[in-house]
Amino acid sequence: MQHLSQSPTDPGFVQNPYPFYDHARAQGAFFVWEDYGMVCATSFSVVDAALRSRKLGREIPAELRTEPPEHIRPFMEFESRSLLELEPPAHTRLRAPITRAFTSRRIAGLAPDIAALAHQLIDRFPDQPFDLLPAFAEKIPVIIIARLLGVPEDMADQFLAWSHDMVAMYQANRSAATEAAAVVATLAFSDYMRAHIAHRRTHPGDDLITTLLAAEQDGTGLTGDEVITTAILLLNAGHEATVHVIGNGVRALLHSGLPVAPLMAADRVAATVEETLRFDPPLHMFTR
Incomplete structure (x- = not known):
């Protein structure tokens, strides 16, 4: 099995990882990515089989588990309850x-609601060049997910800040400062959701948190801590993926050299979105 080295933080790789992927696939179905210390699968058939196999999974067997370092324990305990x-x-x-x-x-x-929000944000676009991510891509998912959960939309900016600090834990070569910020965000976000969930117990609404609490109460669903973790996961994972889907998709269209208007026609827009997801997805690697 070939051993390959490629820093995941190298700017050239971050901007265009596909030459390395091509090289890795040319070595066979598997290679050892030395920078991660992991065996990686490169072919669709092998990846598909690995994701479907019950012999592989996300949970570390009890006999192989180790205690996380004390300084990141709150974050790791939170993550241990995550669906992911x-x-x-x-x-x-x-x-x-x-x-x-x-x-x-x-x-x-x-x-x-999504269409109306998109139009509102587009109407605010300035006449000069601007950054699409904070002006549009970041706002749509966090506001819509907040509505689904039944949490205040005016907390969107704070949710984003907490989310960014927590998700940064998955970056390669993270720093001690990144770990400290993630723990602070985890505790603050959890405290906020705990208070909001307590309110929902006595003031139910037509939202996902109320649904999760109903499952908790009938004894078939989630514990209080699991409701908190799941609500935050939906905000973090749902938001992060959607932001990068929008950003990567718009960039791919602008760099394709193709007329964009025909691709956005009513009878083609679904296929266009599907192809941008395949062409440059927001997540390139998942571990089992």
């Missing part, structure tokens, strides 16, 4: 009430 870190049956139990809440009818009902 669990396997069945725990994953199934946590996912069930979310799946029931995200019905096709409810998702379709979001479309008018």
